[in-house]
Amino acid sequence: MADFTWLIGGEAGFGIMTTGVVFSKIATRSGFYIFDYVEYPSLIRGGHNAYEVHVSDSPVSHLNPAIDILVCLNKETYEKHKSRLTPSSIVIFDKDEFEIKEDIKKIIIPFKKTLSELKGQPVMKNTIALGASIAILGGDIDQLIHIISEQFAKKGEEVINFNKQFVQAGFEAVKKNYPENILNNLVKRPSGEKLVLTGNDAFSLGSVIADARFYVAYPMTPSSTVLTDLAAWQEKVGMVVRHAEDEISVINTAIGSSFAGVRSAVGSSGGGFALMVESLSFAGITEIPIVVFIAQRPGPATGMPTWTEQGDLLFSVFSGHGEFPKIVLAPGDNEEMIELTAKAYNLADIYQMPVIVISDMYLSESHKSVEKSFVDSFISQYKINRGKLIGQDSSFAKATEDKQKYLRYKITEDGISERLIPGTPGHFYQANSYEHVEDGHTTEEAQPRIEQVDKRAKKWVTYLKNDFALPEVYGDIEKSDTVFVSWGSTKGIIMHAQKLLLDKNINSAFIHFNHIYPLDTDKITKLFDKQNKKYILVENNSWGQFGKLLKMETGFEFKEKLLRYDGRPITAEQIVNKLVK
Amino acid sequence: MATIQDFSGYNPTWCPGCGDWGIGIAIKQALIQLGQSPSSVAAVFGIGCSGNMNDFLNAYAIHSLHGRAIPNAIGIKIANHKMPVIAIVGDGDCYGEGGNHLLHACRGNHDITVIVHDNGVYGLTTGQSAPTAQKGFKSKSTPAGILETPINPLALTITSGATFVAQSFAGDAIHTISMIKAGIEHKGFSVVNILQPCVTFNKVNTYQYYLQRVYKLDENYKKEDFKTAVEKSLEINEEKFPLGIIYQNKKLSYTDQLSQLKEGALIDKKRFTDFEKITKLFI
Numbered sequence: 001m002a003d004f005t006w007l008i009g010g011e012a013g014f015g016i017m018t019t020g021v022v023f024s025k026i027a028t029r030s031g032f033y034i035f036d037y038v039e040y041p042s043l044i045r046g047g048h049n050a051y052e053v054h055v056s057d058s059p060v061s062h063l064n065p066a067i068d069i070l071v072c073l074n075k076e077t078y079e080k081h082k083s084r085l086t087p088s089s090i091v092i093f094d095k096d097e098f099e100i101k102e103d104i105k106k107i108i109i110p111f112k113k114t115l116s117e118l119k120g121q122p123v124m125k126n127t128i129a130l131g132a133s134i135a136i137l138g139g140d141i142d143q144l145i146h147i148i149s150e151q152f153a154k155k156g157e158e159v160i161n162f163n164k165q166f167v168q169a170g171f172e173a174v175k176k177n178y179p180e181n182i183l184n185n186l187v188k189r190p191s192g193e194k195l196v197l198t199g200n201d202a203f204s205l206g207s208v209i210a211d212a213r214f215y216v217a218y219p220m221t222p223s224s225t226v227l228t229d230l231a232a233w234q235e236k237v238g239m240v241v242r243h244a245e246d247e248i249s250v251i252n253t254a255i256g257s258s259f260a261g262v263r264s265a266v267g268s269s270g271g272g273f274a275l276m277v278e279s280l281s282f283a284g285i286t287e288i289p290i291v292v293f294i295a296q297r298p299g300p301a302t303g304m305p306t307w308t309e310q311g312d313l314l315f316s317v318f319s320g321h322g323e324f325p326k327i328v329l330a331p332g333d334n335e336e337m338i339e340l341t342a343k344a345y346n347l348a349d350i351y352q353m354p355v356i357v358i359s360d361m362y363l364s365e366s367h368k369s370v371e372k373s374f375v376d377s378f379i380s381q382y383k384i385n386r387g388k389l390i391g392q393d394s395s396f397a398k399a400t401e402d403k404q405k406y407l408r409y410k411i412t413e414d415g416i417s418e419r420l421i422p423g424t425p426g427h428f429y430q431a432n433s434y435e436h437v438e439d440g441h442t443t444e445e446a447q448p449r450i451e452q453v454d455k456r457a458k459k460w461v462t463y464l465k466n467d468f469a470l471p472e473v474y475g476d477i478e479k480s481d482t483v484f485v486s487w488g489s490t491k492g493i494i495m496h497a498q499k500l501l502l503d504k505n506i507n508s509a510f511i512h513f514n515h516i517y518p519l520d521t522d523k524i525t526k527l528f529d530k531q532n533k534k535y536i537l538v539e540n541n542s543w544g545q546f547g548k549l550l551k552m553e554t555g556f557e558f559k560e561k562l563l564r565y566d567g568r569p570i571t572a573e574q575i576v577n578k579l580v581k
Numbered sequence: 582m583a584t585i586q587d588f589s590g591y592n593p594t595w596c597p598g599c600g601d602w603g604i605g606i607a608i609k610q611a612l613i614q615l616g617q618s619p620s621s622v623a624a625v626f627g628i629g630c631s632g633n634m635n636d637f638l639n640a641y642a643i644h645s646l647h648g649r650a651i652p653n654a655i656g657i658k659i660a661n662h663k664m665p666v667i668a669i670v671g672d673g674d675c676y677g678e679g680g681n682h683l684l685h686a687c688r689g690n691h692d693i694t695v696i697v698h699d700n701g702v703y704g705l706t707t708g709q710s711a712p713t714a715q716k717g718f719k720s721k722s723t724p725a726g727i728l729e730t731p732i733n734p735l736a737l738t739i740t741s742g743a744t745f746v747a748q749s750f751a752g753d754a755i756h757t758i759s760m761i762k763a764g765i766e767h768k769g770f771s772v773v774n775i776l777q778p779c780v781t782f783n784k785v786n787t788y789q790y791y792l793q794r795v796y797k798l799d800e801n802y803k804k805e806d807f808k809t810a811v812e813k814s815l816e817i818n819e820e821k822f823p824l825g826i827i828y829q830n831k832k833l834s835y836t837d838q839l840s841q842l843k844e845g846a847l848i849d850k851k852r853f854t855d856f857e858k859i860t861k862l863f864i
Contacts, residue, residue: 257659430644
C-alpha cells in the first residue's frame with residue numbers, strides 16, 4: 001500500500017505553490033489520490049511557505065502526522081518540520097546551503113551549484129527539487145517533463161528545453177548518487193482519470209455546471225481564487241466576472257443582475273461578507289435569489305488571513321437585519337462542494353432567497369483528487385431548476401390583457417410567488433426593499449405586513465419539506481459508544497480518525513452536517529436522543545458554534561467538545577488522543 | 582405609444598412645492614419622448630424623498646437600499662445591456678452613502694443614467710445636511726453650521742471618467758426633460774445633477790436662490806473639451822450654476838468591451854455545456 005507525505009518548503013515568493021500543484025498532478029497522473037495543504041504567511045516575499053502533499057493509492061482527504069520526503073529549499077524548512085520526521089523519512093537539501101547534524105537519511109542535491117552552472121533563476125531550484133523528488137519516489141521523469149512542457153507551452157521550445165535541464169539535473173543526481181535509496185512509491189498504476197481541485201476550484205466548477213452567468217467579488221483571502229478562476233474562464237464559458245470597488249457593490253451588482261434574471265453569485269471571506277449583510281437582508285425582503293460563497297479564515301477583523309477556522313458559522317446563519325429566510329450549506333469536501341454549489345443555485349431560484357455556501361481556508365485552498373467519472377456523472381444528472389421564474393416566452397407573459405394581475409409578492413400556499421423577468425412586454429413590477437403589498441408597492445399597514453412576513457417564513461417550511469437533507473451518518477450509531485458531530489470541512493479528518501480508532505477496535509459513528517440552516521428540528525432531535533452515547537462535538541473554532549446552534553434548535557447540549565482555534569486544521573490524531581489516553 | 586398615465590403609479594406624497602414633482606414629471610416625459618414604456622425600462626431608486634418615486638413611477642424597478650442604487654443598476658445593465666437603465670437617487674444617497682459606487686461607476690463607463698435630486702439636505706430624515714450643503718449650512722445635525730465644504734458633483738464625476746455630465750434645475754421642466762433624454766440616449770455613464778429646492782428643510786437654496794444663480798450654457802460651449810468642462814464645473818464653488826451638458830465624450834461602455842456580450846445579452850445566452858474545456862484544466 002502506497003501512502004506517504006511529501007513536503008516542500010522554502011522562502012515565500014519563490015514558486016513553492018506552483019511546485020506543489022505540479023507534484024500533486026504528477027501523483028494523480030500516475031494513478032494515485034492526493035490531498036494537499038499549504039502554509040503561508042500573509043505576505044508576498046520574505047516569509048516561509050510549506051506545501052505538503054499526502055499521496056495514497058486509496059482516496060484521501062486528510063493530512064498525515066509524519067513527513068516521509070522533506071524537501072528543504074532552505075534551512076527554515078528543516079527547522080520547522082524536523083519534528084515530523086521518522087527514522088525512515090528522507091530529507092532532500094543542499095549541503096552548500098546549510099548543514100544537518102542529526103543522523104537521518106540525507107539526499108544531498110547541489111541546488112546552488114546546478115543553478116550557477118546552468119545559469120538558472122532562483123525559482124528553478126523548485127524544478128531541480130521536483131526532478132530529485134520524482135527520482136527518489138521511483139516516479140516517471142516523462143510525467144514531469146510533460147507537465148513542464150504544458151506549463152511553458154506558450155513560451156516556446158527554447159524555454160521548455162531550458163527548464164528541462166533542471167528537471168534532469170535533479171533526477172540524475174539522485175539516480176547517480178543514491179540508487180540504493182530509491183523507493184517505488186510513485187510507480188504508475190492503473191486508475192481512473194482524476195481532477196486536482198481546491199475547494200475554490202470546485203465552487204467555480206459547480207457554478208459553471210449550474211449555469212451561473214455572473215460572479216462578482218472583491219479579492220479576499222482565502223476566497224480570491226474563485227474570482228481568478230472564473231475571471232480566467234469567463235470568455236470561454238460566456239460568463240461575466242466583475243471585480244467591483246467594494247463588497248457592498250459586489251453584492252448589489254449581483255442583486256441587480258439576478259433581478260434581471262441572470263444566475264448570480266458573490267464570494268468573500270468573513271470580513272468582506274460583513275460588508276454585504278445589509279444587502280443580504282435586502283435580497284431577503286425583495287426575494288431576489290443570490291448565492292453567497294464564504295471562505296472562512298480566523299477573525300476577528302483582519303485576524304489570520306492565510307490560516308483556517310470555522311468561526312463564521314453563527315454569523316452566516318444570523319447575518320442580516322430583520323427576519324428573513326436564508327439557506328446555509330457547508331460542503332465537507334470537494335465532491336460535496338461541486339454538488340452543493342450546483343444545488344445552491346437551484347435552491348436560490350426555487351426559494352427566491354440568499355443561499356450561503358460556506359467553506360474555510362482548509363477546504364478552499366487544499367487540493368484533493370476527484371475522480372473525473374464523478375464529475376462527468378454529476379454533470380449529466382444535474383438539472384437546472386429555476387423555480388417559478390416566468391420567461392418572456394411564457395403564456396403568462398404573452399397574455400397582456402392580464403397585465404394588472406401580475407403580483408410579484410402574491411400570497412401562495414408554499415410561500416413562493418412567480419418571478420417575472422424584467423423586460424417582459426405588457427407588465428412591470430418593483431422589487432421593493434420596503435415592506436410591500438402583493439404587487440410590490442410600499443405598505444406600512446399591519447395586515448399586509450403580517451401576510452408578507454408569514455409568506456417569506458413559509459418558504460422555509462417548504463424548503464424543509466422538499467429540499468433539506470439530513471446529516472450523513474458515517475458508521476453505526478447503535479454499535480458505537482462514541483458519536484462525533486461536526487460540519488463542513490472536518491469531514492475527511494474525522495472519517496480518518498474513525499479508521500484509526502477501528503484499528504484499535506473502537507467503533508465510532510460520525511454525524512456530518514452539510515445542510516446547516518435551517519434545520520429540521522424533529523428529524524434532527526431523533527439523532528441525539530440515544531442514551532449512554534458519548535456525543536463529541538468537533539469544530540475548528542473556540543465557541544463550538546454548531547453546538548450552540550444545535551442546542552438552540554433541539555435543546556441538546558454537548559458535554560464533550562474538541563475545539564481547535566489556533567488557525568490550524570484539526571487532525572485525526574488529536575481526535576484519537578481525545579478518546580485513547 | 583405609452584402615455585403619462587401608463588407611467589403613473591400612486592399619487593406622489595411629496596410636499597407641495599417640492600422640486601421632486603417637476604423631476605418626476607420630467608422623467609416620465611423624457612421616457613415617453615424616447616418611445617419607452619413601463620415594460621421596456623429598468624429603474625432603480627435609492628432611499629430618500631427622491632427614492633419614494635418608486636411608487637409613483639411604473640417600470641421594472643428596484644427600490645434599493647440607501648446608497649446602493651448604482652451597483653443594482655450596473656448589475657441589471659450587465660445582465661441585459663439592451664435595456665435602458667436609470668438610477669433615481671438623492672444627493673445624500675449618491676454623493677454620501679454611495680459615494681464610492683459613483684466614483685467607480687464613472688471609471689467603468691457603465692451605460693446607465695444617474696438622475697440626482699440635489700437639494701442639499703436629507704429631506705426624508707427631516708433636514709440634516711447633505712454632502713452638497715454649502716459650508717456653514719445650519720441643520721439639525723450641524724447646528725453650528727456644517728464644517729465640511731460641499732462636494733462638487735460635476736467636477737467629481739467628470740474627473741472620475743463619466744462620459745456625460747449635465748446639470749438642470751427642477752424649476753425648468755422643459756430643460757430637465759431634455760437633459761434626462763440626452764443622458765439616456767448617451768452610450769456610457771451619464772449623470773444628470775438636478776438642482777432641486779427642498780421647500781420644507783432648506784431655506785437657503787430656494788427657487789429664488791437658484792433663479793438668481795442659474796444660467797444656460799450657450800451654443801458655442803465646447804462640451805467635448807475636458808479642461809473647459811472641468812473649469813465650467815468649478816463655477817459651482819462660486820455659487821454660479823451652469824445648466825446644460827457640461828461634458829460629453831464618446832468612449833466604449835463597460836458592456837461594449839465584454840466580448841462575451843457581442844452576440845447578445847447575458848440573459849439570452851445559451852447555456853454553456855462544453856465542460857471538458859474546464860475539467861481538462863485540472864488534470
